[in-house]
Amino acid sequence: MKRQAFLMACGILFSSINTAQSETIDHAHQYHACMELVRNAPEEAFDSALTWKSLGGGEAAEHCIGTALINMKRYKTGAERLEELADYSRRPKEFKAQILAQAAQGWFLADELDRARAVLTTAITLDQHNANLYVDRAHIRSTQHHYKDALDDLNKAITLHKAHVDAFVFRGTIYRLTEEFEKALNDINHALTLDPSHSEAYLERGMLHRIDHKNDLARKDWLAAIELAPNSDTAETARLNLEKMDLAVTE
Incomplete structure (x- = not known):
């Protein structure tokens, strides 16, 4: 199963930014504009974020830079910058976990699966109650054919979020791959009941x-x-x- 939420995620994380850094720049507006540009013109977003960072854009500008790099298919460079951002960020650990999850996306797309899994494991240590992190790590583990470990992650995700549709669909896929067809059908039917x-x-x-x-x-x-x-x-x-x-x- 290809989890679109994992492969395509580049969410707006810096929803509130201290605009006191500059009297002339609305950093919150600049961040949202930069992240919107990432989706359609990542090269332009990258150049814009570099300029913005030099004018006091701080962590928000760096996040846009890292996201733009991944969307430019410069996966390793983007992942490295996002890891560095999570390391020095002064924001809460749950926030850092989201940055690391996005870095893991970059490593996954770069076919660095061990690194992606390790980064997600670090993210989980920072936010053990985020079901999405377990689903993302399950995706990587299943890609490496570590189906038992993937099931462990999906079971944990469902324990944390009992209506997590993607987790049920994904677990159904793993059950199919391991030839537990009755369990697979139960999970898929339940997922369709939810959505x-x-x-x-x-x-x-x-x-x-x-x-x-x-x-x-x-x-x-x-x-x-x-x-x-x-x-x-x-x-x-x-x-x-x-x-x-x-x-x-x-x-």
């Missing part, structure tokens, strides 16, 4: 129906996944699965 519009849950349930030779049900779920998010990777996977199933039937 009937979760496209990845339909994709996953379709796979489980296909394994159980229930082709009509598999088709129904994969079509639902496509309808809910037609331009997503999830929809593309559903289309490929439908093609493979149809080809197998005609052979």
Whole structure:
């Protein structure tokens, strides 16, 4: 399962900034503008943040720089800068944990999975009650085929947040990969009870129906996944699965 929340996260973290640093710059406004620019023009955001930092942008400017670097696909450099920011930041430890989670995203995208996992482990020590951190680490552990450890993280996440839809879908995926199909289906059905519009849950349930030779049900779920998010990777996977199933039937 590709967790979009993990792979694409670059949240607005510095929501309140001390604007007393400068009489001429609204740093809170500058931060929000910089982070908006990151999404569509990261190179421009990077240049803007460098200038802003020289004018007193501080930690907020540095966060925009690190985020821009990751979106520019300079993953290692961005991750390193975000780790450094978390290290010297004077903000609460829970805030530092979010910065480290984003640094882990950079290491993951750089295919430095051990480093990504280690950084997330540090983040968890700073904020042990953040369910998302456990889900993110489970993603890395499952990518490394450490399924038991991934399940441990997902179980912890669900204990902390009993309605965490992504955690249930992801745990269902791990159960499928480890051939515990009944547990997998239970988790996916529960996820769809919590969120009937979760496209990845339909994709996953379709796979489980296909394994159980229930082709009509598999088709129904994969079509639902496509309808809910037609331009997503999830929809593309559903289309490929439908093609493979149809080809197998005609052979």
